[in-house]
């Protein structure tokens with residue numbers, strides 16, 4: 001049997017070697033601490049679990065869901081956009097329910113990318129911005145991101161011949177993996193650029209609710225004219241500790257929402273309606289748990305930042321997300337340092353180059369680990385340096 005070329009075209013899985021070493025160590029009974037994965041360790045708040053328990057008993061939820069999302073879920077998404085950001089979206093044609101934002105990212109390529117088309121993707125970012133394009137037969141142009149420019153993806157440096165073949169551009173702030181945030185001026189420039197070059201912008205706002213020191217991440221759709229060129233993805237995964245539930249939504253430009261929904265209606269049959277009911281409770285119920293969650297990550301951030309400073313590793317102090325992005329010591333590569341830390345400290349950190357070329361020279365430390373394990377991991381890294 002021969003698999004399609006698109007499978008062979010996928011980049012090698014950079015965590016494969018790390019996973020293999022981890023399993024070998026664990027087989028020897030060694031306690032390995034993983035700071036490699038961004039998956040909340042805290043449980044989903046009870047109010048959401050309770051809403052699910054009620055919803056699952058309703059037989060009308062047991063049938064096929066609506067392809068674009070239940071009317072009540074799309075209404076709730078629009079209501080939340082208004083409450084949270086003062087953004088106006090029409091629930092009838094500017095919102096589509098997603099089985100997690102990853103699903104929307106992977107499927108938008110089928111709506112916009114023909115073989116040979118280019119997508120502008122952040123120099124380091126969520127891997128599916130690149131692999132989703134490969135699976136659709138497209139190509140990626142990695143927009144440079146540097147510490148000097150605040151890890152704002154530099155779309156303006158894209159060569160003209162690449163731009164001529166480009167149809168979409170992914171942006172994501174607060175950013176995974178760098179934790180960088182963007183300002184209004186940058187978003188406005190992106191909108192003007194998309195207009196000039198006829199691009200669809202997909203702004204992935206997976207960390208919209210995780211902000212520190214009083215910072216509340218904005219919506220891209222707050223910017224004037226954004227809806228003419230962009231859709232934005234929001235997810236319950238990181239905000240409400242719901243990664244396993246698979247529920248998110250896209251909002252914004254009506255023709256892009258329709259195109260994405262058209263692809264989806266030919267591939268999946270939407271989100272389990274009971275899960276949509278739980279998500280309604282998540283976004284419209286009392287938001288105290290979100291405030292507490294940000295406070296928890298902020299405390300862990302402070303713990304990691306001060307420990308890294310003590311051992312001489314440089315990291316900017318993030319204003320949001322669940323990651324600390326640290327520069328590797330001089331003379332190391334991302335992969336080399338991650339390997340050293342695993343070998344000598346039995347701690348997994350994510351090598352920055354796994355997220356794209358701009359990630360070389362950094363490692364990503366995830367804050368989704370209990371405090372005591374985080375402290376233990378940092379102490380072990382310190383002992384190796």
Ligand SMILES: *Cc1c(COP(=O)(O)O)cnc(C)c1O
Pocket residue numbers: 038099100101102103126172176204206235236237238243246247248
């Ligand atoms: C976690 C994450 C996602 C995936 O979110 P799901 O809604 O669980 O699919 C998407 N984008 C970014 C940047 C993420 O960090």
